[in-house]
Amino acid sequence: MTSTYDLISSIPSYMIPIISTRILGDVMDQRALAEGLSDTERLETVLSDLTDRQRELLLNLHELGESVGLDILGRTHGCSPDELRSDLEELGQKGLVFQGGLSGRDPVILLPSLASLMDAMKSGYYCGVDAVPWREHKRRGLWGHVTMINALLVGRIRCKAGLEPFKKGWEYLDGKLSAVLDVRRIYGELVELGCLREKNGIVTPVPRATAALAMEGDSRYSLWRFCQSCRPFPGLDYQVYLTIGERGIRREFLARSLTLWIASRSETTEAARSTIESLLDLWGGLGVLLQDDTGAWVRFAPEAVRALKTGRTDAAVHTYSEEAIIQPTMEILVPGDFDTVDLLNMGEIADLVQADVMSIYHVTRESVFRALQEGWTEEKIMGFLERISRHTLPDNVRVNISGWSRLHSEAHIIKGTFLVLSGEKTTVPRGLDEILPGIFRIPERCEEEITSFLEKKGVMIRSAEGIRDTDHDIDWGKALPLKGPQRTAARVSQKEGAYPFGMVMPLPYGPRREMLFEEALNEGRSLIIFYPRQGYGEMQARKISPLFIFRRNGMPFMEAYCDDSGEGEVFDISKVRAIFRQQ
Structure with a gap:
C-alpha cells in the first residue's frame, strides 16, 4: 500500500460514510476520510494515548513491512492470541490498522500515514x-x-568423497593444530572457498586459490564469513545492512529488529532471539561490527560498510612480523603474527612440525624437493630465508639446501608425447622407446601412469601439460554489493475491500451462524451484513432488520426489512459473508 488514499480507496464506497462516522465522528467522502486519518496532530495524540504494548505492536508492523499475516504477528508480538486480537481491534477502532477482505485471515495493514511517526520513534535508537x-x-x-x-602439504591426508578426511587424517590434523585452532571449522571453510581439492585420493591445496587467500583474505574473509553466516536465512545480510546503514544503532534494537525478521519467516521468537545474539557476537568477533566501550551501541566497520555498499574491498592494513628464527638444526621458529603470504611460502619449503604461538617448521630434503616441484629454485629459497631470518643464515643451512637441490632427477613431458629425462635412466619405466639420448616416447593415453611412476621414484616432473589438474581461483561466493529482494506493495482484494481491523466480523460456520441472527431478532437490533448482490453477484453491504427465521430444505433463511431497498427481502443465511460490527 503506497499511501493512505490508496488504502481508503479500497474500502467500498457504500462503507465510507459508516466508517468515517465510526472513526472521526462525521460523514465524509473518500478524500476527506484519507485526509482526516492522515492528520499528523491527530495521529500524535492517538499514539500518546496508546499503551506501550500497543505502540510496540505498531512498531513491529512497521518493521515487518506494514502488511503482515496474523500468524506472523502471533509469533513475533509476545502475547496471547486474545490479547493480540484485542489490541488490534482497539487500534482498528482508531483507524490505525486495517485488514483486507472479509475472511478475518487476511494480512493486517498498517495505516501508511504512520510511517513517518514510526521512523521518528525509531530514531532514538540510532x-x-x-x-x-x-x-x-x-x-x-x-x-x-x-x-x-x-599442515596438509606435509600430511598427505587421504579423504572420502566430498573431501572428508578419514579418521587418521582428522587425528593427524588434531595432533598438529587442535591446541590453537578450530580444526573442523577451518578445514570446512577451506573446502568451501575452493582452496582444497582431491588428487589421487589425497587432500591437496590448490596453489592459485591458496595464494589468493593469503594475499587478499584479510580484507575479504570477514565479509565472506558474514555472508555465509546469513545463508540459512536468505536476505538476512541485506536486512542487516538496511537496518544499520552508515549509522550507529543500539544493539538491543538491532537484535529486536532482526529477531522479528527471522521469526516472521521461520522460527519462534525465542529461537530467533538466540540465533541473532549468536550472530551478533560472531560479527563482532570478525570485526564486521564495531561496538562502543559499553557494548550498548554497534555499527558497521568503515571498510565493511564500503564493501557492502559499493562492492569494493579495501586492502587490509595490518602490522605483521616479518622475522623468523632459523636455527642450525634446520628448524625455523615462526611467530603467530607472521605475514600470511610469507607463511604460505614457508609451508612450501619447510614441513610444519607443530602449530602454536611460536610455530615450528623443519627444512628437510623432502620439503626442498616439494619447493622445487612448485617452481622454486635454490637461489629463490636462499633469498627468501635470508629475507625473513632475524639473524644471519647459518652456513650449514645453506650447504644442506644447496646439496638437496642437486640430488633430484628431472623429467619433462612434452606434446607428442615424449619424456625428456635428466639423471639416471634406471628411473625410467621398462618398455619405453628411447628416441634420442634421454628422450623417450610415451605410448598413447599412458601419460598419467608414467607420471605417477616417476613421482614414486622421486623424479621431479616439470609442467606436464594436460597431466596436472587444472588450477582455479578462490571462490568468495556471494558477490558484493548486496542487493535486496524486490519489495512489493501490500495488495488488498478489490473484490472484498479493506476495513479497519475488527469492524468486520466473519461469520462462523454451523449453528453459531444462525444463532447470531436469532439474537438480533430477539433483541430487535438491525445489522449491516455483507451479502452477494441478488444472491450470487459481487459483495455489497446491506442494512437489515431481521423479521423471521425459517428453514427451507434444511437450509436457514431470514426474512428481513432492508433499509437500502425500503422493502422486505429473503436472505440465504449461508451466503452472508460477514457482519459489520456496530457500537
Whole structure:
C-alpha cells in the first residue's frame, strides 16, 4: 500500500460514510476520510494515548513491512492470541490498522500515514558514527587457515568423497593444530572457498586459490564469513545492512529488529532471539561490527560498510612480523603474527612440525624437493630465508639446501608425447622407446601412469601439460554489493475491500451462524451484513432488520426489512459473508 488514499480507496464506497462516522465522528467522502486519518496532530495524540504494548505492536508492523499475516504477528508480538486480537481491534477502532477482505485471515495493514511517526520513534535508537567512541578491533587474520594449508602439504591426508578426511587424517590434523585452532571449522571453510581439492585420493591445496587467500583474505574473509553466516536465512545480510546503514544503532534494537525478521519467516521468537545474539557476537568477533566501550551501541566497520555498499574491498592494513628464527638444526621458529603470504611460502619449503604461538617448521630434503616441484629454485629459497631470518643464515643451512637441490632427477613431458629425462635412466619405466639420448616416447593415453611412476621414484616432473589438474581461483561466493529482494506493495482484494481491523466480523460456520441472527431478532437490533448482490453477484453491504427465521430444505433463511431497498427481502443465511460490527 503506497499511501493512505490508496488504502481508503479500497474500502467500498457504500462503507465510507459508516466508517468515517465510526472513526472521526462525521460523514465524509473518500478524500476527506484519507485526509482526516492522515492528520499528523491527530495521529500524535492517538499514539500518546496508546499503551506501550500497543505502540510496540505498531512498531513491529512497521518493521515487518506494514502488511503482515496474523500468524506472523502471533509469533513475533509476545502475547496471547486474545490479547493480540484485542489490541488490534482497539487500534482498528482508531483507524490505525486495517485488514483486507472479509475472511478475518487476511494480512493486517498498517495505516501508511504512520510511517513517518514510526521512523521518528525509531530514531532514538540510532546515532551518528561520531557521537560515541568506538572500540578498536584487533583481528588475528588468516594465520590459522594458512597454517592448516601448510599442515596438509606435509600430511598427505587421504579423504572420502566430498573431501572428508578419514579418521587418521582428522587425528593427524588434531595432533598438529587442535591446541590453537578450530580444526573442523577451518578445514570446512577451506573446502568451501575452493582452496582444497582431491588428487589421487589425497587432500591437496590448490596453489592459485591458496595464494589468493593469503594475499587478499584479510580484507575479504570477514565479509565472506558474514555472508555465509546469513545463508540459512536468505536476505538476512541485506536486512542487516538496511537496518544499520552508515549509522550507529543500539544493539538491543538491532537484535529486536532482526529477531522479528527471522521469526516472521521461520522460527519462534525465542529461537530467533538466540540465533541473532549468536550472530551478533560472531560479527563482532570478525570485526564486521564495531561496538562502543559499553557494548550498548554497534555499527558497521568503515571498510565493511564500503564493501557492502559499493562492492569494493579495501586492502587490509595490518602490522605483521616479518622475522623468523632459523636455527642450525634446520628448524625455523615462526611467530603467530607472521605475514600470511610469507607463511604460505614457508609451508612450501619447510614441513610444519607443530602449530602454536611460536610455530615450528623443519627444512628437510623432502620439503626442498616439494619447493622445487612448485617452481622454486635454490637461489629463490636462499633469498627468501635470508629475507625473513632475524639473524644471519647459518652456513650449514645453506650447504644442506644447496646439496638437496642437486640430488633430484628431472623429467619433462612434452606434446607428442615424449619424456625428456635428466639423471639416471634406471628411473625410467621398462618398455619405453628411447628416441634420442634421454628422450623417450610415451605410448598413447599412458601419460598419467608414467607420471605417477616417476613421482614414486622421486623424479621431479616439470609442467606436464594436460597431466596436472587444472588450477582455479578462490571462490568468495556471494558477490558484493548486496542487493535486496524486490519489495512489493501490500495488495488488498478489490473484490472484498479493506476495513479497519475488527469492524468486520466473519461469520462462523454451523449453528453459531444462525444463532447470531436469532439474537438480533430477539433483541430487535438491525445489522449491516455483507451479502452477494441478488444472491450470487459481487459483495455489497446491506442494512437489515431481521423479521423471521425459517428453514427451507434444511437450509436457514431470514426474512428481513432492508433499509437500502425500503422493502422486505429473503436472505440465504449461508451466503452472508460477514457482519459489520456496530457500537
